[in-house]
Amino acid sequence: MVxxxxxxxxxxxxxxxxxxxxxxxxxxxxxxxxxxxEPLPMSFAGVSRHVAVLEAAGLVQREVRGREHWLSLRPDGLTGAQRWIDEQAEFWSARADALAARLAKKRAR
Incomplete structure (x- = not known):
């Protein structure tokens, strides 16, 4: 569980x-x-706040190179979210399979 x-x-x-x-x-x-x-319709400070949220979520990482701040994606950033989605999909798939089997059994009677 995530x-x-x-x-x-x-x-x-x-x-x-x-x-x-x-x-x-x-x-x-x-x-x-x-x-x-640059292409976004907001201040640099606004973009920086968005970047801080992405960093806190572990989706990007910042590297300071001289006076410039560079961002890169963190490859494992969405692993937890993907795991949760996979768990939910597995659960609902099993439920759907059980329902289909029950309906097929009911029709066979």
């Missing part, structure tokens, strides 16, 4: 479209926060 706080942070981070857009931009590779902020 720890609730890990899930809460991951799903809270993913709930915001700006944060999802930042994650999508990082799929192409590392980027400076300045470059990520």
């Amino acid at each position: 720890e609730d706080s890990v899930l809460d942070r991951a799903y809270a981070a993913l709930a915001d479209p700006t944060r999802r857009r930042l994650l999508e931009a990082l799929r192409d590779g590392d980027a400076r926060i300045t470059d990520l902020a």
Whole structure:
């Protein structure tokens, strides 16, 4: 079972479209926060707050190179969320299979 706080942070981070857009931009590779902020219709400080949420959720990591702050995706950042989704899918699939078997048995009578 996945720890609730890990899930809460991951799903809270993913709930915001700006944060999802930042994650999508990082799929192409590392980027400076300045470059990520440029196309967004908000202040640099606003983007920095979004980045802080992504960092707290373990979805990105920051590296300071000189005066520049670079971000990269953390490959294992969504592991906990994916594990929870897989557990739920397995549970509901088993329930659906049990229901189908019960209905088939009922029809056979």
